[in-house]
Structures are given as structure tokens and as C-alpha cells.
Amino acid sequence: MRERSLIVAEIVLISLIGGFISIDRTAAFQIMISRPVVTSPLIGMMLGDVMTGIQAGLIIELLWIGALPVGASVPPDETIVSILVPSLAIWQSRIIGGESFQTLAFALVLTIPLAMLARRLDSRIREKNIASAHAADRFVQEGSMEGVGRECLSGLKRFYFAYSLLIFISLITGAALFPFLYSLLPPFFLKGLERLFYLLPVIGLASLMVSTRVKNSLKFFFLSFTLVFSLFEVF
């Protein structure tokens, strides 16, 4: 019972802070604390398990390394995944235990659809922001510059509350369902999850090579790969 109320408190805390982290992703600052390599260790730190947070961060970072926002196109939301995955894995190991690569991989395959959902949410907010642009026009007509300033910031509030709420709902649902779903998994599936975990960096690097448009990139990639790999084999 005490453990359960601790998790609820942690969910509230992560949702409040997660809203700020999500704002960094597109709305303001963009100093990149919303990248997995920073977000996940931060969540890990809050939950008392930095190492799992770092592991999750590195894997998700590599997975998203080739996903680039170009112009108005926004890739699936890596920030919400970076918040959910370490949280679910850490709670799981705290209460029941479980191999960390397996829990991390399972949390990841469960939360990827959320990344797409969060991207939809992002464009919904940007549609809603149109109303603020119109309201600002009206305030200019009325000569109220304070009103204009307020409208300029209204989107930030919208982003913050929408993301905090989404994170809160997904954490509650995840915390309730994850241990149950995980306990249903047969041993061969757990082994499969662990093997998937090792493949993730390869997927990420492949997508990076696809998205960096460099002449002869594959040639140089394999050249440096072969060189370094042979060095490792010799020594």
C-alpha cells in the first residue's frame, strides 16, 4: 500500500515536470533537455535509479537519431517515450523484478503508439493557437498591448497543460497495466524482447545513414566500421 501511494506521488511529480520538458521539444527554449539522452536519466534520477534511466536514454536516443523535423513535418514524439519507458521499467523492477533489457524493450514497444498520439496532439494545439492569433488582432484594434502580450504566451499554457495531462494519463494507465501484461509474457517472448533490445541501435544507425545526405556515406561508413572492427579483432 505504501509503495502504491509512492508511485502515485511520483506520477504526479513526473507529469508536472514532464510538461516543462515537453515544452522544450518544440514550443520554447529548445535547449534539448527534451532529448532522450537527457530526459530519461532525469526521470531515472527522480525515481532513484539513474542507471536504468541512462540505459533507456541511450537506446531511445539512438533509435530517434535519424528522425529529423524538416520544415513543418514533426517526427513521432520521442520525449513522451523517454518519460514513459524508464518509469515503467523502474517501477517494474522495484516491485516485482525483471531483467532490465526485457522490461525496457517491452515498455518501448508499448509506448511507441503514444509517440504518434503525442504528435497528433501537437498539431491539434497548433490549430487551437490560430484562435490566439485572431484574439491578438482584436487586442491591437482595442489598443490593449497587455492583451497582445497575453495572447502571445497563451500557446505555452496550452502546450504545458495538454502534455502534462497526456503524460499523467499514460503513466497511470501504464503503471496499472504494465506489471499485469508483463506477467503474461511467455519465456520465449522475453528472450525475443531482449534480442530486440540489441537490434535497436542498428535500426537507429541505419536511419541516420538514410537521413544524412552525404555522398558515398555508405562507403565511408563501412570503411570505418571494417577498420575499427579489425583493430578490435587483432588486439
Added chain:
Amino acid sequence: MLRSFLIQGTWNFERMQNLGFCYALLPALTHLYGKDEKIRGPVKRHLEFFNTHPYMAAPVIGAAVKMEEDVARGKMNGEDVNTFKVGVMGSYGAIGDSFFWSTLKPFASLIAVFSSLMDQVLSPFIFLILYNISHFRLRIEGFYLGYNEGIGVIDGMKRFNFPNMMKKIKALTVISSGVLLAVYVSIKPETGFGQYGLIGALVAVVLFGLYYRALKWGVTPQILIYASLAVTAGLSAFV
């Protein structure tokens, strides 16, 4: 200048960064016109459509402040400010996207992953520092450059030398990606590719090739993850 950090705060599909830009200029405009009726025109002007890369907005904001001062003194026409903004936003957007999003961000990620091989706790800090040096330099130096030069900022921005740096960083990214994969299949824990030696490395290379092809055909990484899980789980039922 600090307000430039909020440029995308109320990004909208109709006029994009217009509110963010106007918000950044409001203090300057109030300073120039006070509570006077005359402020309405300039504020309205900066609520027009605007969109560029969020960091590149800093020099544009700086230059716009300078130009608005000239407008207030009657040395410049208000419409010229908007002509300038519309003139630079497209190319600045393209430069910013390709330098920060497509070049510096993946490179900083790679270096962070490398650093985690030595010290895991350091990797987030290395990422943030490496990335934000250029970011903050552009925000701060760019803003003052814009404010000092006004419309001359277009020439002044060449000092950042983005195209040249981009080439170098991209080449480094490709090479270090190869190195990273090699290190990844060579480290020897009980699990992962490392335990299989040369065969593990060959499997990794073949998989890399398959993923590369699939992504080129437009398969999304999400689908690749689920497809891989189906294969690894299926395989694990037997081996």
C-alpha cells in the same frame, strides 16, 4: 533577447511564429511609442505571418528592433521591416534546419553515446554542452549582430560559416557511426552481438543493410521495430 527563446510558444498553422515574433518585439515597441496610439501600426505589422528556424529568429529580431528605431525616427518606412523579415526567413529557416536539426543534433547524440562507453553519467552533460555552445552563440551573438547592423545582418551572418561547418560535421558523423557500430559489436558482455565474434559482426552488417534498404523504401522505423520483434520472438521459440 530573452524573449526570443519563446518564439514558437504559440506557433499556429495560420501565421506560424507571428505571435512569438511580436512578443519579442513588444518591449522595444512600447519603449519607442509608449502608450501612444501610434504603437498599433507597428504591433500589427509584426503580427503578420512569420516563420523561420527558432534559433535563427534571434538575428532577425535584433535587426527588426534596430529598423523599428529608424522607423520611429522617420528614417525608414515601416513596410521595409516586413520586406526584410519575409526576405530572410526562408533561407534562414533552411540553414537553421539543416545545420541544427540535421547536422549538429545527430552528431551531439553520437558523441554522447560514445562518451557513455567511458562514463555513463557524463553523457547527458556532454550532449547538452556540445549542442548548446553553437545554439547560445547564435542566439546571443546573432541578436547583437542584428541590432548593430540592422539590415546589414545579412552579410554579418556569414561569420557563422554554417555551410562549411556542416560539411565537416556530417563527414565526422558518417565516420563515427561506422566506428560506433564496430565498437558495439565488439564489446564482449555475455549477451548481445559481442558474444558471437566475427559471426555476430556479420549478422549486424547484414541487418544494417536490410534496415537501410527498408528505410530507403519508406518503411518507418516503428514498423521495423515491430517486425524485428516478431522475428526475434519467433526465433527465440526455437533457439
